[in-house]
Amino acid sequence: GQNIDQPTEMTATEGAIVQINCTYQTSGFNGLFWYQQHAGEAPTFLSYNVLDGLEEKGRFSSFLSRSKGYSYLLLKELQMKDSASYLCAVRDWAGGGNKLTFGTGTQLKVEL
Amino acid sequence: GAVVSQHPSWVICKSGTSVKIECRSLDFQATTMFWYRQFPKQSLMLMATSNEGSKATYEQGVEKDKFLINHASLTLSTLTVTSAHPEDSSFYICSVGIFGTDLNQPQHFGDGTRLSIL
Numbered sequence: 517g518q519n520i521d522q523p524t525e526m527t528a529t530e531g532a533i534v535q536i537n538c539t540y541q542t543s544g545f546n547g548l549f550w551y552q553q554h555a556g557e558a559p560t561f562l563s564y565n566v567l568d569g570l571e572e573k574g575r576f577s578s579f580l581s582r583s584k585g586y587s588y589l590l591l592k593e594l595q596m597k598d599s600a601s602y603l604c605a606v607r608d609w610a611g612g613g614n615k616l617t618f619g620t621g622t623q624l625k626v627e628l
Numbered sequence: 629g630a631v632v633s634q635h636p637s638w639v640i641c642k643s644g645t646s647v648k649i650e651c652r653s654l655d656f657q658a659t660t661m662f663w664y665r666q667f668p669k670q671s672l673m674l675m676a677t678s679n680e681g682s683k684a685t686y687e688q689g690v691e692k693d694k695f696l697i698n699h700a701s702l703t704l705s706t707l708t709v710t711s712a713h714p715e716d717s718s719f720y721i722c723s724v725g726i727f728g729t730d731l732n733q734p735q736h737f738g739d740g741t742r743l744s745i746l
Contacts, residue, residue, distance in 0.1 A: 558721055558737040559672070603671060614660060614725040616735060618672045 520619035522604050527625045528594055536589045536622045538604030547607040549616065550578050550589045554600045562602075563589065591624075599626045631655055632724050634738025641712065642746055648708045649741045651722030657702035660725035662735060663695075665718045672721065678705040712745045719743075 519541040528534040540548070547566040551559035565571055565580035565587060577590040591598055604619040633652040641647060651661055661678040676697055677685040684697035696708040709716055719742055723735035 556719070556740075556742070558740045560737075614735070615662070615674070615677065617674065621671045623669075 520604055520606055520617060522602075522619040522622045524620065525623045525625070527627060528591075530594055530596060530626055530628055532594050533590065533592050534594060534624065536591075536602050536604075536624065538587045538589070538619055540585050540587070540604070540606045540619075542585075542606050542608050542617075544609035545582060545606065546609050548578075548580055548587045549605040549607065550576075550587075551603040551605060551618075552600050553603055553621070559603055594626050596626050596628075599624060631736040632722065632738040634722050634741060636741060637739060638742045638744075640744045640746065643713050644711055645745075646708055646710045647712055647743060648706055649720055649722070649743075651705045651707070651724070651738050653703045653724045656724075658705075658724040659702065661699060661705040662723045662725060663697065663705075663707050664721045664723070666721060666740075667718050675707075680705075709743065712743070714745045717743055717745045 521539045547564060549564050550562040552562050553559040562576055563571055563573055563578040565578050568580055568582055570577055570579045575592045580587045589602055601621040601623050603621045605616040607616050631654055633654055635650045639647055659680045663675045664672040665675050666672050674687050675690045678697045678699040680699045680702050686692045694710055699705040719740050721737055721740040723737045725735055
């Protein structure tokens with residue numbers, strides 16, 4: 517099975533930078549994904565890492581270390597609309613290679 | 629535009645009723661669809677993997693006789709919650725798995741169905 521851990525809640529200030537960590541354990545790692553989910557809505561894809569290193573997409577960056585089973589999502593220039601739940605998801609080779617297992621999610625609150 | 633269409637978006641019904649939720653892939657053929665359930669302030673929990681033309685694969689602890697999945701075509705999967713009870717009230721989300729074309733975004737999600745059983 518898989519074990520994915522994220523902090524439950526975080527609070528940050530508008531305009532600041534916040535880092536959301538995710539640790540995982542899996543036997544057949546095939547990629548790590550970050551999703552944003554606003555209350556009552558479906559998740560929205562943010563980023564994908566399969567190799568070690570940093571992937572940057574505008575205000576969002578995601579980092580992966582496969583040897584450490586660790587990833588983080590970095591959000592820069594925080595805006596109020598970034599208040600949401602951020603889900604870390606791991607894909608493994610089970611289930612045909614496209615099955616995702618989600619972490620518990622980190623509820624981010626952006627304050628003025 | 630939307631890649632996955634999920635219907636209905638909101639259902640309120642009496643205990644004992646069976647409820648069917650549809651998930652449609654709009655722009656491409658999907659051999660695999662996924663059904664998730666999400667309780668308030670919790671993460672998405674995979675319920676089952678729906679495979680076109682064959683039986684669904686259920687996750688441990690999910691009752692296959694209660695949550696019936698049918699994936700009869702390459703663009704439609706349905707989840708039927710049979711004899712629903714208040715504890716089945718949840719947010720149900722489907723996603724479509726894409727093989728080969730864009731594994732960087734392995735699943736496209738529907739907008740979800742909010743199910744409330746009275």
